[in-house]
Amino acid sequence: MKFFVDTADVAEIRELATTGLVDGVTTNPSLVAKAGRDFREIIAEICGAVPGPVSAEVAATDAAGMLKEGRALARIADNVTVKVPLTWDGLKACRALTGDGTMVNVTLCFSANQALLAAKAGATFVSPFVGRIDDAGQDGMELVREIRTIFDNYADLNTQILAASIRNVTHVRQAAMIGADVITAPAGVLQKLAEHPLTDKGLTAFLKDWSATGQKIV
Ligand code: G3P
Numbered sequence: 001m002k003f004f005v006d007t008a009d010v011a012e013i014r015e016l017a018t019t020g021l022v023d024g025v026t027t028n029p030s031l032v033a034k035a036g037r038d039f040r041e042i043i044a045e046i047c048g049a050v051p052g053p054v055s056a057e058v059a060a061t062d063a064a065g066m067l068k069e070g071r072a073l074a075r076i077a078d079n080v081t082v083k084v085p086l087t088w089d090g091l092k093a094c095r096a097l098t099g100d101g102t103m104v105n106v107t108l109c110f111s112a113n114q115a116l117l118a119a120k121a122g123a124t125f126v127s128p129f130v131g132r133i134d135d136a137g138q139d140g141m142e143l144v145r146e147i148r149t150i151f152d153n154y155a156d157l158n159t160q161i162l163a164a165s166i167r168n169v170t171h172v173r174q175a176a177m178i179g180a181d182v183i184t185a186p187a188g189v190l191q192k193l194a195e196h197p198l199t200d201k202g203l204t205a206f207l208k209d210w211s212a213t214g215q216k217i218v
Contacts, residue, residue, distance in 0.1 A: 070084065071097070094106055130163055162184060
């Protein structure tokens with residue numbers, strides 16, 4: 001299972017990348033707006049910091065415009081993954097970009113049928129937005145489960161399920177149990193994965209006992 005970090009904050013990405021546990025990065029226009037910097041510069045810097053896929057989203061809404069923007073983004077670095085919305089135009093752009101050999105992340109997926117279309121359009125990744133479905137009073141993880149079942153039914157559907165809009169550690173565990181290929185989450189959620197009060201308690205006890213031995217390892 002791959003872990004992507006969902007942010008356009010380059011310093012945050014660099015810090016997290018030192019763990020060796022970041023397999024890729026996803027950005028979106030809202031995250032870029034929050035970063036308040038030049039989009040292309042941000043993407044170039046992230047691509048230099050993380051060798052894995054880095055999603056950069058188009059702003060055009062027509063297929064030709066998405067293709068033009070997507071090709072420009074893809075020229076920034078080999079690990080750019082062009083992110084297109086799950087619309088008919090997005091699917092057309094996905095097919096063309098995939099034909100170029102560019103990785104594509106089809107985003108804003110809210111139904112299993114949409115995911116099926118993304119896979120048929122040759123998407124590298126499809127992004128079901130778990131948290132936003134939860135926000136709407138439904139079960140976002142159920143969508144991930146449905147997509148997993150569908151993709152597993154057909155050997156020719158090779159699109160990776162990128163569980164997005166992941167808001168907490170329970171989402172990560174559930175996505176892993178279902179078999180999502182990737183999760184993308186804010187840095188804070190990824191950092192929380194290592195935390196457990198019994199780990200802290202056990203470590204405190206071990207350190208106290210070790211100190212009593214008066215020994216040093218090196
Ligand atoms: O990058 C797409 C997705 O992860 C957004 O998450 O929390 O804004 O719904 P969120």
